[in-house]
Amino acid sequence: MELYKxxxxxxxxxxxxxxxxxxxxxxxxxxxxxxxxxxxLEPKYKKQYDALKELLGSEEGQQKELKINIDDKLCDGCGIxxxxxxxxxxYCPSSLSGKAPEYPPEEHQLFQVxxxxxxxxxxxxxxxxxxxxxxxxxxxxxxxxxxxxxxxxYV
Amino acid sequence: MxxxxxxxxxxxxxxxxxxxxxxxxSEVIGACLKGKERFxxxxxxxxxxxxxxxxxxxxxxxxxxxxxKKAIEIIKNSxxxxxxxxxNVSCEAQDxxxxxxxxIDGFIDSNASICQGKIFNKAKSLGINLTTITEIINKGDxxxxxxxxxxxxxxxxxxxxxxxxxxxxxxxxxIKTLVIxxxxxxxxxxxxxxxxxxxxxxxxxxxxxxxxLKEECCTANSIPSQGVAGIDKNxxxxxxxxxxxxxxxxIILGQGVIQPHPxxxxxxxxxxxxxxxxxxxEKGRISLLIMGGHFNMAGFDHVALSAYGVSGHLEFKHxxxxxxxxxxxxxxxxxxxxxxxxxxxxxxxxxxxSLSSKxxxxxxxxxxxxSTATSHIADVVLxxxxxxxxxxxxxxxxxxxxxxxxxxxxxPNNLPSDEELLNQxxxxxxxGGSE
Amino acid sequence: xxxxxxxxRKIDNDQAKEHAFGTEQSLEENLAICxxxxxxxxxxxxxxxxxxxxxxEEKYVIVKVEKDDNIPEGMVAMPVSIWSNRLSVVQNNELxxxxxxxxxEATHEPIMKFKEIIQELLVKK
Numbered sequence: 178m179e180l181y182k183x184x185x186x187x188x189x190x191x192x193x194x195x196x197x198x199x200x201x202x203x204x205x206x207x208x209x210x211x212x213x214x215x216x217x218l219e220p221k222y223k224k225q226y227d228a229l230k231e232l233l234g235s236e237e238g239q240q241k242e243l244k245i246n247i248d249d250k251l252c253d254g255c256g257i258x259x260x261x262x263x264x265x266x267x268y269c270p271s272s273l274s275g276k277a278p279e280y281p282p283e284e285h286q287l288f289q290v291x292x293x294x295x296x297x298x299x300x301x302x303x304x305x306x307x308x309x310x311x312x313x314x315x316x317x318x319x320x321x322x323x324x325x326x327x328x329x330x331y332v
Numbered sequence: 333m334x335x336x337x338x339x340x341x342x343x344x345x346x347x348x349x350x351x352x353x354x355x356x357x358s359e360v361i362g363a364c365l366k367g368k369e370r371f372x373x374x375x376x377x378x379x380x381x382x383x384x385x386x387x388x389x390x391x392x393x394x395x396x397x398x399x400x401k402k403a404i405e406i407i408k409n410s411x412x413x414x415x416x417x418x419x420n421v422s423c424e425a426q427d428x429x430x431x432x433x434x435x436i437d438g439f440i441d442s443n444a445s446i447c448q449g450k451i452f453n454k455a456k457s458l459g460i461n462l463t464t465i466t467e468i469i470n471k472g473d474x475x476x477x478x479x480x481x482x483x484x485x486x487x488x489x490x491x492x493x494x495x496x497x498x499x500x501x502x503x504x505x506x507i508k509t510l511v512i513x514x515x516x517x518x519x520x521x522x523x524x525x526x527x528x529x530x531x532x533x534x535x536x537x538x539x540x541x542x543x544x545l546k547e548e549c550c551t552a553n554s555i556p557s558q559g560v561a562g563i564d565k566n567x568x569x570x571x572x573x574x575x576x577x578x579x580x581x582x583i584i585l586g587q588g589v590i591q592p593h594p595x596x597x598x599x600x601x602x603x604x605x606x607x608x609x610x611x612x613x614e615k616g617r618i619s620l621l622i623m624g625g626h627f628n629m630a631g632f633d634h635v636a637l638s639a640y641g642v643s644g645h646l647e648f649k650h651x652x653x654x655x656x657x658x659x660x661x662x663x664x665x666x667x668x669x670x671x672x673x674x675x676x677x678x679x680x681x682x683x684x685x686s687l688s689s690k691x692x693x694x695x696x697x698x699x700x701x702x703s704t705a706t707s708h709i710a711d712v713v714l715x716x717x718x719x720x721x722x723x724x725x726x727x728x729x730x731x732x733x734x735x736x737x738x739x740x741x742x743x744p745n746n747l748p749s750d751e752e753l754l755n756q757x758x759x760x761x762x763x764g765g766s767e
Numbered sequence: 768x769x770x771x772x773x774x775x776r777k778i779d780n781d782q783a784k785e786h787a788f789g790t791e792q793s794l795e796e797n798l799a800i801c802x803x804x805x806x807x808x809x810x811x812x813x814x815x816x817x818x819x820x821x822x823x824e825e826k827y828v829i830v831k832v833e834k835d836d837n838i839p840e841g842m843v844a845m846p847v848s849i850w851s852n853r854l855s856v857v858q859n860n861e862l863x864x865x866x867x868x869x870x871x872e873a874t875h876e877p878i879m880k881f882k883e884i885i886q887e888l889l890v891k892k
Contacts, residue, residue: 253778254364255487257523260495261505274469275492276347277362291361293368321505323483323490323522369784376787389889446862484778516773516844517837535771535842536866592861661860680888681782681848684855684862685826692888702787705849708885 180204183225191215241331243305245297251326254293258318258327262287264302337737339720340367341486342624342730364487373718378703381745384713403712404760406695407436410671415440419626420676422725425750426635432758434648441645441660442632443677448622450590451599458603463582463619464731470498474574474581476511479588480623483519490523509574529570537561542601548572549608575609579616586623630728664690671695678704716750717743772854772867773844780846791881798848799878802835813873820874826853829879
């Protein structure tokens with residue numbers, strides 16, 4: 178009921194549901210998003226749109242953040258992620274032939290093996306954030322880890 | 333920053349960055365987990381830094397004079413000693429060990445005789461194609477793992493060999509093909525891509541695969557339609573295409589292929605197959621690489637070859653080398669020895685029980701730097717400095733390339749290096765007169 | 768039941784590491800262990816409180832059991848250790864550490880301790 182009072186209540190069916198009441202129930206269960214109601218995106222319903230976004234919390238509203246997790250217990254320091262990462266390959270010439278990159282690390286470098294385990298130094302220049310088009314879908318560090326220790330997550 | 337060489341396994345990576353003030357090691361960058369454990373050995377919980385002697389059934393700490401005296405006593409009371417190990421020490425120490433064996437009329441052998449050495453022995457009559465790691469980085473395009481699991485034994489091997497972008501292979505992983513032959517789906521299978529070929533073979537049926545490939549080299553279209561040893565016909569055709577079309581292929585062998593069998597010799601048939609494929613090759617050749625565990629496993633054969641012209645075990649009688657049909661395993665089985673000197677290895681743990689129980693019966697001198705199952709059984713334990721960190725020397729990599737190891741820290745308690753200790757024993761036997 | 772024993776190296780179950788850095792307890796926890804296919808786990812009627820007794824004509828060992836999907840049926844895999852080497856055989860002057868024919872059965876007895884094995888060897892002196 179709380180959510181229904183912010184909807185247009187026109188039953189226009191543009192969202193694909195039979196009534197606004199049905200849409201509000203699905204919205205509560207997380208099956209649809211606020212943006213799935215086209216009339217709400219118009220300027221005259223801005224106040225209701227903002228109120229709904231605030232009510233439904235961070236799942237709905239904020240942009241999810243990229244995190245690359247390296248499981249400490251599974252990593253064995255093989256350095257495959259260091260060699261195969263395209264950013265490392267561009268800025269650290271010694272990693273091209275499988276050698277460990279220089280230390281202190283170059284400012285674009287993503288991965289380095291320290292103390293027998295791989296560490297993520299900084300994520301700003303990862304292709305998933307920094308590139309355009311198909312390169313944004315880069316997942317090589319996760320695909321080629323033989324112990325499945327690298328996981329790409331959005332939180 | 334200066335790069336240092338790691339002595340964790342037989343790959344001897346020389347691109348490790350170590351931060352140290354000469355007393356402690358604060359950071360190790362670039363080394364895998366096995367390398368880090370090697371550097372950690374300096375301050376390990378169970379490290380031995382003073383000699384031990386067995387008194388009244390228990391090991392007790394003793395002074396260096398006492399321990400050396402007891403060791404010399406054991407050697408003088410023995411007429412057919414056995415010397416074993418020598419793969420965790422430098423080449424200079426291996427040479428000192430051979431000189432000691434000559435002095436005391438002993439039989440000396442290294443770990444390689446139950447591992448890598450078997451393949452090189454067969455290669456004497458058939459010939460063998462070798463290659464180096466740098467060649468594979470720059471030119472390799474086909475990598476076959478047969479009975480080997482580098483993801484769990486030599487972690488950086490796949491990194492260097494498969495993922496690197498060498499001079500003529502700048503596209504890296506995309507242009508290299510990986511084939512793995514193994515009955516268990518190990519961790520190495522997880523680096524497979526869409527163009528690679530996993531072959532899960534039935535246990536103990538490698539010989540059928542080898543014989544079928546040899547047959548196919550002679551008469552085309554002889555692949556049976558139901559496949560061989562659990563591998564289907566299409567995969568076999570692809571395997572053969574890769575083998576004959578690769579420009580610079582390499583087969584990496586591990587423990588899985590050196591198992592004995594009463595009816596056939598797997599290693600011999602594999603080497604023959606390689607010869608036949610290289611004759612039929614259109615563009616290039618296929619070479620061999622053998623994985624080993626300890627960092628200087630390949631070194632003993634080179635040292636023995638340059639000192640006595642024999643690569644492998646050596647036996648001495650009346651201070652002269654003699655020809656012998658015995659091997660390490662036959663010597664222990666027949667109990668044809670009356671004491672043993674073990675250097676840098678743990679035979680009680682890695683030999684079968686029927687052999688290790690025979691070694692345990694006789695007096696045992698151990699030269700090692702941390703507690704192992706063998707140190708629980710030894711009569712005298714003489715600790716030494718860790719080669720590669722506390723003392724230098726020469727070592728041979730798994731592709732037979734010699735690499736120099738350097739000293740980084742001073743050993744605790746002024747421990748001698750393996751070479752110095754073996755030379756000291758040799759010198760003391762000179763003075764007292766040898767038996 | 769008849770099985771094939773295969774000994775292999777695992778980076779988490781490493782004998783040399785436990786001897787140098789661990790205690791006797793961590794040595795037994797990590798190395799007195801074996802892996803079998805889940806279907807074989809059912810066939811042998813195993814549960815988490817039972818151990819596995821593996822034997823051949825040479826000797827026997829009693830170790831912990833764990834399930835692993837990657838092992839084919841009819842095979843039991845152990846990390847290379849003093850436990851697995853009680854079952855290795857010497858054939859024609861060569862060592863055989865893989866594809867050894869063994870007999871397995873579930874048992875209530877506790878796992879074989881490291882001290883037991885060492886005592887047995889010391890007694891022969």
